[in-house]
Amino acid sequence: MITSQYLQSIALVEMAITCAVVLIYLCQKVFSIDIPFVVRLIMVLILGNVLFWPLGMSLELPLVAYVRGVTGELSIVTMLLLWTSVLPSAQKIPIGLKFSVILIALMFYPLALGFGMFDPYAWGYGSIAFLGSVIIFAICCSLAGWTKGVWILSLAVIAWSAQWHESANLWDYLMDPFLVVWAITSIIQSIYKRRQEKAQSGYLFRAG
Incomplete structure (x- = not known):
């Protein structure tokens, strides 16, 4: 049985990846470009980490925790x-x-x-x-x-x-x-x- 702590961690990882994918999609649409697949994967990893970890910012929770608080679980x-x-x-x-x-x-x-x-x-x-x-x-x-x-x-x-x-x-x-x-x-x-x-x-x- 998956514990509540692990469920929260899984949810935040999923939301970090999802937000990164959405940002890449919007970037391609706004600038009318087709980002190569390898670059997209690297961007997902970088953006996902930025969103998942507080990274010294003056926030009590990772950015994705606030996004999840608004959108709920997809x-x-x-x-x-x-x-x-x-x-x-x-x-x-x-x-x-x-x-x-x-x-x-x-x-x-x-x-x-x-x-x-x-x-x-x-x-x-x-x-x-x-x-x-x-x-x-x-x-x-x-x-x-x-x-x-x-x-x-x-x-x-x-x-x-x-x-x-x-x-x-x-x-x-x-x-x-x-x-x-x-x-x-x-x-x-x-x-x-x-x-x-x-x-x-x-x-x-x-x-x-």
Whole structure:
């Protein structure tokens, strides 16, 4: 059984890596550059250490402890999606998965907050049917050709069974509000990009 002290340390290490990955992603977007993979790994190590250790700053806790205090613990799925985004051959995430995340969130969060006759959050405490539905979803990811999704879901279930995080609920390992926000913004960006490409294509082939 993992003790509370180790759980806190694990959470801070995870958050340090996650924050480093997010900073690298923002850096690439803002400056419109593609940082080489080796450089990205070095940056993750450096930024992760800067965020994890107080390093003589006038703070009682590491920087990531304050970030975690605001964001809470990310789900394993969100965390692994972020981490794998720095890989050189990151698989493109199917748009169907993003729609699935949004649809599940639209049903799950209102019911979990009490707007209904039952609470689906309770399923995460060991419901065989819920675990079976997660496995079926992973199989669908495999059939769609998104093998990375199968590994991510598998690791999320393994982390839940090992009680890797403080929560004992499978939902907390699979989904969080940040994942839903990412899915919504990603779909909006995809629609905007397609419209831009369509408009440019229409302009290029316009008569005259």
